[in-house]
Every structure is written in C-alpha cells, then in structure tokens.
C-alpha cells in the first residue's frame with residue numbers, strides 16, 4: 001500500500017505520515033527533507049540562488065541516506081528549500097529516489113507537495129492535509145520557539161504565506177490536491193483528532209478496495 005500525503009507547510013502531514021508508517025509498519029519518507037537538504041547546502045556554500053546549474057549540481061550530488069532532520073528543520077531552510085524546489089532541474093534530480101522509495105515491495109508512506117500528483121499518482125491512499133495559514137503559523141511558531149529560534153508569530157505567518165504562494169504558483173509540480181485525494185482540514189483538530197481522521201480515511205479507502 002502506498003500512502004501519499006500532500007499539503008502546505010506545517011499542516012501536520014509529517015506528524016500523520018510518521019504515525020501511519022508506524023501503525024502500518026511501512027517505511028516513511030519526508031520528501032521535504034530532500035529539498036531542505038539542497039537549500040541548506042546552497043546556503044552553507046553561499047551558492048547564488050539564481051545559479052540554476054549550481055543548484056542542480058547540488059541536488060544531483062545529494063546523498064538521501066545522510067539527511068539530518070533535526071538540523072534541516074530550521075526556519076531559514078524552509079524558505080531556501082521552497083526556492084530550490086521551484087526549479088524543474090532540481091526536481092528532476094530528486095525524482096527517481098522518491099519514486100523508488102514509493103515503489104519498494106510492501107509499500108511506503110511519503111509526504112510532500114506532489115506525492116499524489118507526480119511521485120506516486122497510483123497511490124492507493126491519498127490525503128491532502130490542510131489548515132488555515134493562521135493555524136499553521138501558530139503550530140510552526142511553537143515548533144521553532146521550542147527549537148530555541150527567536151522568531152515572532154507574524155514573521156512565521158509571513159513566511160508561510162510566501163511559501164504557500166511560491167509552492168502553489170510554480171509551474172513545475174505545484175502544490176495541488178490530486179483529484180482522488182481526500183481533504184483533511186485539521187484547522188480545528190488537535191494532533192490526536194487529526195490522526196484519527198487520517199486513520200478513518202485510510203480505512204475508508206481500504207473498504208473501497210483501494211488499499212492493498
């Protein structure tokens with residue numbers, strides 16, 4: 001069974017993905033980490049974000065087995081990730097590793113922006129996780145403050161709005177709900193309720209004979 005979760009920043013898709021993976025004993029890939037790793041490398045090596053060829057080289061040289069989620073979750077890296085993710089050449093370099101992960105025997109859980117539309121259009125379960133920008137900003141703000149970052153709610157909200165616009169507006173694999181994805185709007189749901197709602201969607205899809 002392939003479970004595809006897509007949605008905007010801080011909607012809680014990663015939280016659900018991790019729990020679904022543990023519940024169904026499936027491997028999980030947070031695909032945002034791949035773009036974050038390219039963005040982080042570009043920042044660290046002072047690569048000009050207009051230098052498309054250099055960014056594509058960084059994406060091509062990425063070792064997906066050597067990602068450090070803890071450091072990659074820093075606020076500034078999300079913005080850099082979204083910039084490099086708009087480049088078709090960067091996306092192309094990261095395509096195979098994601099498709100191979102999705103199609104491993106037994107299935108997988110992947111979360112990102114284009115899993116249900118581009119990486120695994122044939123996924124048996126597709127969930128589009130979303131919430132209002134304010135709810136998402138509150139979550140991300142709490143997360144970043146918890147990491148020790150000095151950032152205001154307004155800054156996080158502005159960053160999320162900018163990223164939403166860039167991720168949805170780009171020509172290459174934009175953030176889009178697949179036609180056959182179920183929407184999970186968890187604006188008014190806590191982590192536990194959001195998880196239960198996701199589980200109910202999977203059960204429904206399995207009942208429809210979609211999940212193997």
Ligand SMILES: Nc1ncnc2c1ncn2[C@@H]1O[C@H](COP(=O)(O)OP(=O)(O)O)[C@@H](O)[C@H]1O
Nearest residue numbers: 009010011012013014015139143189190191194
């Ligand atoms: N339904 C929810 N209600 C409140 N906080 C949530 C909810 N889902 C996730 N969170 C918290 O919001 C933050 C972002 O969640 P995460 O799963 O990383 O989002 P995404 O993967 O979509 O960026 C985390 O700190 C997480 O614990």
Ligand SMILES: Nc1ccn([C@@H]2O[C@H](COP(=O)(O)OP(=O)(O)O)[C@@H](O)[C@H]2O)c(=O)n1
Nearest residue numbers: 008009010031032035081082085112113114
């Ligand atoms: N499948 C994916 C995953 C992430 N991304 C990009 O990578 C950025 C960081 O993704 P992420 O999932 O780690 O971000 P958050 O939702 O956790 O804030 C996003 O803003 C997207 O621009 C993408 O384009 N395609």
